[in-house]
Amino acid sequence: MDQESSLVRMGVSRLKAGSFLKMPSLHLLLFTSNTFSVIEGDAFIGLSYLQYLFIEDNKIGSISKNALRGLRSLTHLSLANNHLEALPRFLFQGLETLTHVDLRGNPFQCDCRVLWLLQWMPMVNASVGTGACAGPSALAQIQLNHLDPKKFKCKATELSWLQTVGESALSVESFSYQGEPHMVLAQPFAGRCLILVWDYSLQRFRSEEELSAPSVVSCKPLVLGPRLFILAARLWGGSQLWSRSSPDLRLTPVQVLAPQRLLRPNDAELLWLDGQPCFVVADASKAGSTTLLCRDGPGFYPRQSLHAWHRDTDAEALELDGRPHLLLASASQRPVLFHWFGGRFERRTDIPEAEDVYATKHFQAGGDVFLCLTRYIGDSMVMRWDGSMFRLLQQLPSRGSHVFQPLLIASDQLAILGSDFAFSQVFRFEPDKGILEPLQELGPPALVAPRAFGQVTVAGRRFLFAACFKGPTQIYQHHELDLSA
Numbered sequence: 001m002d003q004e005s006s007l008v009r010m011g012v013s014r015l016k017a018g019s020f021l022k023m024p025s026l027h028l029l030l031f032t033s034n035t036f037s038v039i040e041g042d043a044f045i046g047l048s049y050l051q052y053l054f055i056e057d058n059k060i061g062s063i064s065k066n067a068l069r070g071l072r073s074l075t076h077l078s079l080a081n082n083h084l085e086a087l088p089r090f091l092f093q094g095l096e097t098l099t100h101v102d103l104r105g106n107p108f109q110c111d112c113r114v115l116w117l118l119q120w121m122p123m124v125n126a127s128v129g130t131g132a133c134a135g136p137s138a139l140a141q142i143q144l145n146h147l148d149p150k151k152f153k154c155k156a157t158e159l160s161w162l163q164t165v166g167e168s169a170l171s172v173e174s175f176s177y178q179g180e181p182h183m184v185l186a187q188p189f190a191g192r193c194l195i196l197v198w199d200y201s202l203q204r205f206r207s208e209e210e211l212s213a214p215s216v217v218s219c220k221p222l223v224l225g226p227r228l229f230i231l232a233a234r235l236w237g238g239s240q241l242w243s244r245s246s247p248d249l250r251l252t253p254v255q256v257l258a259p260q261r262l263l264r265p266n267d268a269e270l271l272w273l274d275g276q277p278c279f280v281v282a283d284a285s286k287a288g289s290t291t292l293l294c295r296d297g298p299g300f301y302p303r304q305s306l307h308a309w310h311r312d313t314d315a316e317a318l319e320l321d322g323r324p325h326l327l328l329a330s331a332s333q334r335p336v337l338f339h340w341f342g343g344r345f346e347r348r349t350d351i352p353e354a355e356d357v358y359a360t361k362h363f364q365a366g367g368d369v370f371l372c373l374t375r376y377i378g379d380s381m382v383m384r385w386d387g388s389m390f391r392l393l394q395q396l397p398s399r400g401s402h403v404f405q406p407l408l409i410a411s412d413q414l415a416i417l418g419s420d421f422a423f424s425q426v427f428r429f430e431p432d433k434g435i436l437e438p439l440q441e442l443g444p445p446a447l448v449a450p451r452a453f454g455q456v457t458v459a460g461r462r463f464l465f466a467a468c469f470k471g472p473t474q475i476y477q478h479h480e481l482d483l484s485a
Contacts, residue, residue: 014038041066081105086113107134112154115484156481169467172454175221193219233265263288271317282312314359363406418450
């Protein structure tokens with residue numbers, strides 16, 4: 001039987017599976033100047049002795065990832081001068097004997113579809129002729145073997161809706177207790193702090209416990225071994241500390257917090273100072289004051305009053321230059337930065353060019369510290385710490401925003417800019433550019449007056465919570481997409 005076959009100007013449109021089952025002893029197979037455009041999976045099945053396969057000067061625009069399956073003796077492969085814009089991943093899987101591959105003369109689009117090929121070439125013991133890119137325009141005429149795989153951005157992020165939690169909320173916080181992730185929502189109209197856990201049977205979040213907290217604006221958790229604390233900051237009736245001493249008990253109120261100082265709390269944050277846990281509660285009343293509460297025995301007691309008469313709307317704890325810092329935003333002046341010195345917070349500086357800032361949140365990337373500053377009127381801002389103060393880096397239109405919150409989800413540094421009048425926007429920090437780039441809008445369902453975002457990981461799945469003031473809390477799942485697949 002012939003061990004060679006040349007097929008020239010065949011009148012077929014595709015090579016189908018099992019096309020050569022009756023020619024098992026072929027060593028060389030040549031296709032040239034044909035009109036077929038598709039090679040199906042298992043087209044060469046049964047050709048276990050084939051060493052040379054030349055498919056040149058045809059019109060092939062599509063080839064199955066399994067087209068070459070079973071060619072365990074193949075040493076020379078040519079797909080030169082066809083219409084291939086990309087090759088399917090795993091096309092060469094199992095071809096361990098390859099020594100020469102010719103891909104020249106194809107109009108390759110050098111986007112994420114060629115990434116696997118660029119990663120495969122240095123790993124294979126074969127000489128590979130690739131030719132030049134036909135597109136995109138920025139890479140046209142550049143040889144494929146001159147491309148750097150590290151410069152390809154082929155991981156995408158998507159947030160898809162999962163679940164709705166009824167009742168509006170002003171804050172959402174995550175915490176881990178006894179090895180299980182939890183979320184706690186401050187629901188002022190329902191008058192409660194609602195603690196949620198993941199239901200592994202139903203594959204959704206469910207209520208675990210409710211704490212009575214009328215007019216609550218923030219529920220801040222703290223876990224100390226088997227003990228769980230929840231600070232419920234309330235507009236009226238006094239802020240309270242709830243506690244549970246062991247997992248088999250329910251949370252109970254144990255303390256009213258600084259009733260003479262916290263008259264209209266707007267935000268609460270947890271921070272550690274000199275090895276001790278503390279809360280800072282931002283107070284928005286003219287008669288009250290933002291207060292630092294630190295643990296002393298069984299409860300938390302005032303350690304310092306801060307920023308009196310300024311109607312603070314937000315507190316943010318962060319570390320700069322290896323020391324604890326506190327950033328307070330208020331309705332009356334630019335955000336003020338305090339640093340921990342001599343057992344108390346001392347004013348360090350304010351934030352320039354930052355009038356009318358409602359809230360501040362920070363994140364770290366590449367060793368730098370960044371701020372997201374929320375403005376209801378005007379542009380929200382991104383700033384970077386330069387060693388002495390925060391400098392403006394980026395401005396983002398944000399009419400009607402009460403929250404501009406950074407979140408690290410998996411390897412994605414995201415920032416979500418909520419809006420009362422438009423879709424909330426998700427941005428992703430791009431290290432190469434050092435700025436936030438738009439990623440997607442959140443919805444549907446649309447978020448109605450979002451006020452806080454939080455994230456939690458459960459059983460390898462990542463979730464984003466969006467607490468809304470005029471609508472229910474929405475939960476989204478975070479997905480990582482491989483665009484090179």
